[in-house]
Amino acid sequence: MVQARLPEASVRSELPEDRSLRQSIRYSGRKAFHAKSEIRRLEILEATLRIAARDGLRGIKHRAVAREAGVPLAATTYYFRDIHELISDSFMLFAEKARDNLDSFYDTIHLVLDTIPPQTLCRGGPQRQELASRLSVISTAYLYEQFTQRREQVLAEQVFLMEALRDDRLAGLARTYREAWTAGLRQILQRLDSPFPARDAALLVNVTLGMGYDSLLNGRHVDFSALSETVERVVGLVLGCAGESSP
Structure with a gap:
């Protein structure tokens, strides 16, 4: 995101605690070495978020997520070790x-x-x-x-x-x-x-x-x-x- 530039006389300093929060909240997920792989992983996460909103976390299953994302079932287990990692990464x-x-x-x-x-x-x-x-x-x-x-x-x-x-x-x-x-x-x-x-x-x-x-x-x-x-x-x-x- 492009941050708005404030007037020089009133630029606010970012608190050290805020910098650490920015780093801790930043999503990283499992590393993908190709742009196509990164796109697919994000598609899976976005599908997980849609299911969470529609059916709650109990609706998040590998098969349901794969169907929602339009990807092979194996893709969800390839990018995420288990359901909890899928849920936490989507969060x-x-x-x-x-x-x-x-x-x-x-x-x-x-x-x-x-x-x-x-x-x-x-x-x-x-x-x-x-x-x-x-x-x-x-x-x-x-x-x-x-x-x-x-x-x-x-x-x-x-x-x-x-x-x-x-x-x-x-x-x-x-x-x-x-x-x-x-x-x-x-x-x-x-x-x-x-x-x-x-x-x-x-x-x-x-x-x-x-x-x-x-x-x-x-x-x-x-x-x-x-x-x-x-x-x-x-x-x-x-x-x-x-x-x-x-x-």
Whole structure:
């Protein structure tokens, strides 16, 4: 992914913990020596993600994945030692793609903050409510796109995270995925003068996961107005100006 270039005066430094997270979340998988082999391996992983979203992890079987990917059955056992490796590698691929998507969103937020006067970035500063409203509009648009246009990915995320509660082998991947998510939020919240950036980042992740779950329960209809009101309320709380928001 091409990262947006920030003004020289406001280029943010990447935290050491964030660099390590980027490396740990980066999918590598079994090495392929030919481009055609790499394409086939990715086709298998993408098919695995589709099955996870449609049938849950229990639907992931070598034969089902081969049929979904349109490859010979032997291909799934050639590239992956067992079902667990296939599942964990597909989770890593999913996490990498989700991280790229989040990075684009985070870059947008940082670019907006680069245009805001320093005093407004401070808690209790002037025009703080206007900043909260602007960030709420951007965040609502992002989440609405996730819940409507990327519904399969949201469902796969829920499937992997729920299975991690029962499978210790997936739990470590789930923790790394979550930490990669919160690391970018902490940087943003630090710029917004949050007194508790780690706690607030965890709060935002929990709320977003809950909203994603609710959107799946409600089928393909997402109430934009309700989503907007929820996001505005949460952003107002984090920025310390919720009392000024409309009820």
